[in-house]
Amino acid sequence: MLPAQPNQSLIEGIRCLQALSLSEKPLRSIEVSRLLKVESTKAHRLLKTLAHLGLVHQGGNRKFQVGPGLPVLVAQSLYSAPLWRSMVDPLQDLQRQIPSCKVEVGMCWEGVVSCFYCSEPGMPASWAMGRVDMQMATRSAIGLALLSCCSQEKVEETFIGRPIPGFSRGLPSLVKELRTIRSQGYALIPDGQSGERFSLAVPQEDKLYALALSGDLSKEDIPELVQLLQHTLELLYSAHNN
Amino acid sequence: MLPAQPNQSLIEGIRCLQALSLSEKPLRSIEVSRLLKVESTKAHRLLKTLAHLGLVHQGGNRKFQVGPGLPVLVAQSLYSAPLWRSMVDPLQDLQRQIPSCKVEVGMCWEGVVSCFYCSEPGMPASWAMGRVDMQMATRSAIGLALLSCCSQEKVEETFIGRPIPGFSRGLPSLVKELRTIRSQGYALIPDGQSGERFSLAVPQEDKLYALALSGDLSKEDIPELVQLLQHTLELLYSAHNN
DNA sequence: ATATTTAAAGCTATAAAAGCAATAAATGCT
């Protein structure tokens, strides 16, 4: 994955972006430099470069925050390509087959899941695509399904040294859970407080995203639902890879 | 804006991302290198670095496409900060005052607008935030309002050499329109085919985003609506800058 | 108004990309 000659500057630049996106408020360049433990001139120049590109916005008070470039890049990738739009039809079909469930498609990065498709029962199709919600990966079926596709090292690297939401007993219990998920090919977790609701997610072949169903699922239906999800994923994959 | 020592690698890396986000389908590294007119080893190494970071995804066929990092970064910046969530209340208030109109907040980058808030009449609050839709800036009131805040050079740089959606007579007519918008402080354009519907947008002080109202607007109400939008923008600004 | 902190630029050593050449791996073609 990592090339023989990775571009260090690019890596550091993205770290700046990441820091800004996680921050509660806009940051001064020196604050970023301290957060990332890099020399202040360097952070400053990276941030200014990102600001020039428009990925970062520098407000009147000179503080930096995430800028217009990021949402536009995401929107472009979702809309300008037939790639993603072609996913809507198969997903709406799925929604019709299981009308009482929520249908979601999401990606996982650095322990965080973002769903770009989310249709709740009764929601018009045009509202379902083009969303960006956020959940902690370890509390989401989509996140667990995708994490189960990562190597154990990658998972450890991601979660080491910080509390793992939903796994208060730490990394080993997460790793164990992921092993189970990997072997069965799907993640099933309770959804919300009530014992009736569950979330069921299956990862896509490429491991880029996962598809989830949430609602009143009964244990005996699981194998059938997993099959349905896998079938839908195949449709999605061929829809945007031909 | 541009620092004395901009980081060239970072700029090139982002150009790769941009190329992928605009592409109809996943690209081979050599295709990216040809699109951007850079040496192929360089493009390859940048893409591999981005793939390692997770901003780009390399599928089984080795082709590159936008990866999970981007949507997660956007979602994080929208949700993990009180910054953006604090915008919901003022916007819902606005929606209540003008119940028949659509309310949108969007950013503009490289001639493209992405709205991250979009509430249509009757839409629940929780569905309005966390959207990423896409429109061409020159066809959108939000885009025109934000472009009017850019220098003429910046605008020319963005649109030179390509057709400008909605301005078939070219750059000069866009520049003229932007001058008008800048002087009056708002953009007003017809919305859809019917002559009844309009879109009205006002840029935020920092020029980071603009707020728009779309629907059945009558000419004589414009000044009042502009005031209302400006007032809401002040609330938004203070909501996330204190 | 003054002191302190942060931002930004200049400059040089150095480390990191660029780009060529070589090899390996895919892909396409017959």
Place this chain on the structure above:
DNA sequence: AGCATTTATTGCTTTTATAGCTTTAAATAT
């Protein structure tokens, strides 16, 4: 299926861009 062409990937050397120190300027706080 086997050969030819294209693409991906690495190694190596040169060159160039970045790191980071120092200095100056601009904000911000006191």
